[in-house]
């Protein structure tokens with residue numbers, strides 16, 4: 001029997017098959033379900049990698065200074081301060097440590113003059129140095145000795161949902177490079193005036209590559225310390241207790257791979273309560289993983305048991321037709337090939353329809369539904385990955401067809417008399 | 425044990441197509457052996473119309489299935505055109521079935537998902553001597569010869585019993601076999617239609633085909649050249665002419 005004829009017959013059997021709507025619907029459902037599952041898995045993984053990569057908390061250790069067990073009644077504020085400073089210097093000298101600071105000296109929110117009808121001027125300022133600054137897209141980075149310099153995002157967006165942002169809302173960073181701006185920090189009312197400082201924008205970075213708030217600028221350590229301590233002094237004049245507390249310290253490590261090495265070294269140096277600032281929420285990860293596995297198992301069982309059982313049941317009504325083929329002289333392998341091809345074509349066609357439908361829904365969601373728009377924006381594109389397509393083909397086409405092969409062989413090997421059945 | 429008269433028929437002017445020599449058939453079910461056919465000795469010739477009769481359960485279908493290579497004898501020899509079929513494997517038997525036999529069943533056994541002409545084309549697909557382009561033409565011409573010119577594109581479910589059986593006859597003739605086997609071809613048809621079918625089969629036998637028909641109908645005796653009856657597992661023959 002020629003391959004061409006095999007195809008023709010298989011196609012004919014497939015096209016003329018009756019009551020295939022429900023059956024096709026079930027197969028389609030599984031195709032869409034497994035595609036959703038694998039795409040979901042891929043994107044949550046990407047999401048997790050993204051947050052680990054871009055959240056500096058995963059590279060940061062919190063710890064208490066060695067002076068934490070000192071009785072604060074016995075030392076002066078200045079002595080304590082000196083002890084803490086020496087702790088900071090010691091840890092800064094460690095290999096792999098790129099920055100060390102006291103709590104409260106990492107970032108602050110201030111009012112800038114980046115204002116328009118949609119932007120209220122609120123920006124976040126974060127400490128940065130040669131080692132911790134993000135990649136510079138335009139202009140230059142600064143070094144720790146500099147003061148009054150800032151690295152700003154490419155664009156200042158209003159705090160709207162990304163898709164609602166229009167061009168006129170946005171302040172373009174390129175227009176600001178090498179220009180100066182003022183920020184005011186601290187409560188400014190009738191009694192107190194906020195602390196004001198001028199910065200020159202020396203460089204720009206791509207804010208979508210960092211886990212930052214909108215409108216976050218990097219400034220040097222010197223400036224952060226200057227502004228924050230000034231504010232602290234201003235507000236704590238009447239309340240010296242505040243300054244007497246022992247601050248938590250933060251050490252930023254160049255790479256999260258090295259964070260445990262640094263932690264060990266610091267333990268040897270008698271620092272206490274050393275913890276990684278951000279850890280992956282294992283409960284959430286487990287929930288995602290367990291839900292993934294359970295849906296996967298359900299799909300797998302269905303594909304291996306339910307679909308073939310249903311296909312077999314449908315093939316039962318084909319027994320007589322198979323018998324006729326055998327009567328006419330078709331070989332067992334001819335019959336096997338025809339029906340296998342038929343099933344294969346059916347699954348492939350339904351897979352393609354399912355995939356097309358899935359892509360349409362996916363694109364629609366990405367363009368129109370807020371949750372998906374946000375994820376799309378954050379991840380730089382929600383994607384249907386090639387792996388998801390490959391796996392769903394394996395699960396929804398290869399597997400059910402493979403499972404059918406032994407049954408088809410059995411069917412074609414049945415005696416012709418029993419296939420044709422009793423004359424009714 | 426009752427001795428049954430066994431008769432061997434010889435016709436000199438016609439070609440011998442099938443010989444059964446001492447053929448026995450029994451089924452074994454759960455330690456019980458059911459003997460269906462005993463010591464069958466019979467020859468079938470081309471250009472002859474044979475009727476096989478007998479009461480229900482006597483083994484008519486069993487015999488015709490053996491003749492059509494759908495089943496194998498428990499013992500004895502089956503000689504088809506001088507070849508002992510025991511020497512052939514399943515693949516060769518399938519090929520022999522395709523070349524030499526046309527089958528007609530009581531319930532027509534048409535594929536209801538295929539149109540009339542497609543049903544007729546089914547046996548041609550595996551016949552290498554029929555060119556793929558001429559299959560449809562040949563199928564249509566066969567249907568036309570059987571008076572189904574207007575029914576070529578119809579599905580079997582839209583045809584009457586007689587029409588369906590004529591499609592089945594066209595399919596049996598698709599590869600131009602020498603032997604047509606029919607198991608109660610008129611069992612589901614009225615007397616008028618039955619006559620039409622027997623008439624058709626008669627014409628085929630006159631054109632040189634060996635026609636073997638299992639039937640309950642007394643009418644078949646009018647058309648048959650030979651009538652065999654299965655009685656108590658034995659085949660008893662009588663000539664009608």
Ligand SMILES: Nc1ncnc2c1ncn2[C@@H]1O[C@H](COP(=O)(O)OP(=O)(O)OP(=O)(O)O)[C@@H](O)[C@H]1O
Pocket residue numbers: 451452453458460478479480481482483484485486487
């Ligand atoms: N596969 C089988 N296993 C066991 N017994 C069988 C089998 N096939 C047929 N028989 C038995 O063999 C006997 C002959 O059956 P067969 O079908 O040949 O009868 P028949 O003459 O065609 O009857 P009918 O006129 O009702 O069609 C019956 O008693 C039947 O029960």
Ligand SMILES: [Mg+2]
Pocket residue numbers: 484485486607
């Ligand atoms: Mg019968």
